Amino acid sequence: MSGDSFHVHGPHDHELEHAAQHAAEGHHGIGGGSLTNQVAMFTALIATVGAIFAYAGGATQANAGLYKNNAAIKKTEASNQWNFYQAKSSKQNLSELAAVLVADDKKPAYQKEIERYKLEKAEIKLAADKLEAEATEWDHKSDEQMHQHHRWAQATTALQVAIALAAIALLTKKKWLEWGMFGVGGVGVIIGIAAMLHV
Template sequence: MSGGHFHVHGPHDHELEHAAQHAAEGHHGVGGGSMTNQIALFTAVVATVGAIFAYMGGATQANAGLYKNNAAIKKTEASNQWNYYQSKSSKQNLAELALVLVAEDRKPAYQKEIERYKLEKAEIKLAADKLEAEATDWDRKSEDQMHLHHRWAQATTALQVSIALAAIALLTRKKWLEWGMFGVGAIGAGIGVLAMLHI
């Protein structure tokens, strides 16, 4: 720590520094220098891509929560409309009962009231159905975002495993581990492409 500043290291900084140090010191086994440089470059690229994937995973998770909240709001509004509909139904039932019980000269007024309640209920039902459709749409969008979030998380995890394999390959000089790191890195990148394509 110098000059009052401090440094925050990312999860893969140590591996990058280690790879760069090996390259600088010239630890050249049989083809060791080129292997070290190759792994260092691969680790830097994969760490960068992994950071982007992690950001996308966080963004899709936040979207999923927001969309789920929107769905809940629309469901509440629809429920309020259905309660209003029930209230109008009760008033209509009372007017229909009154229509049977009152004298003939008062029946037209109650008949008019019944027709008004029917009209109001039809409008309320349209509004409630529209709100329920919007709630369903928000729920679907939330599920889509959660699916993408899982894709981004899978891609990020594969890239992290790839970086771990790179560090082990660097320390052990095992060629099969280097191939493994490329393979797992390619799988992570492939899953990331699926997420980008919304698959």
């Protein structure tokens, strides 16, 4: 048992092995080359491209989550600023009430407090508005990354279907399946290019 090893085959490994064993049989497909050679090359190429697309899809999904988290942090910070703003408003209201109720010689002191609270509220509002704008920007970036992730996922799925069609084409020797594997593979690559271009 020490010399034994366990290997898990991918969905196309068996067909690649089969293609390599029968490459000299001369089954001709599209373009005049042997069907097994064409399918083997196509499968290897599409599997490689599919792995790249899957990695890119995972990366964009991770980015989307990170950006959404940043948006939540900014929203929380903005909420804290608005709570601070409300506290200053309450203090300003109390000072305004006091300015009405106290003797005339004490009114200027309360009026200064009112003006101070107005200035502080204006600064707090600017900070809160800025944080809300940043939260919106992070949300937008997250949405863009999720859209791109969906494109990568669609491209990867199309390439997986193309690999399955390649295996069936190899087993059945049907030319229309061979055309289908090239067509679906081409669609997958086009969707991948769209993902790359953020379309």
